[in-house]
Amino acid sequence: xxxxxxxxxxxxxxxVSGKQLYSIQKIGNTQxxxxxxxxxxxxxxxxxxxxxxxxITRKVLF
Numbered sequence: 001x002x003x004x005x006x007x008x009x010x011x012x013x014x015x016v017s018g019k020q021l022y023s024i025q026k027i028g029n030t031q032x033x034x035x036x037x038x039x040x041x042x043x044x045x046x047x048x049x050x051x052x053x054x055x056i057t058r059k060v061l062f
Contacts, residue, residue, distance in 0.1 A: 002031045006050040013037060014045040037062070 001011060007030050013022040021037055021044070027053070037044075039062065055059045 006052040008048040
């Protein structure tokens with residue numbers, strides 16, 4: 001993940017059933033690489049909270 005406007009604060013990744021697969025807090029950087037999720041053809045929901053307080057949620061085909 002990468003943010004051009006504000007640093008990332010928290011990132012959470014969920015599968016479509018709502019199970020949390022990954023969570024990290026206090027990132028403080030504009031870029032994050034996640035390697036701990038097993039690659040499989042699946043749809044994931046990525047919820048990102050930026051340092052400026054904005055929340056962004058995206059569906060990702062992984």
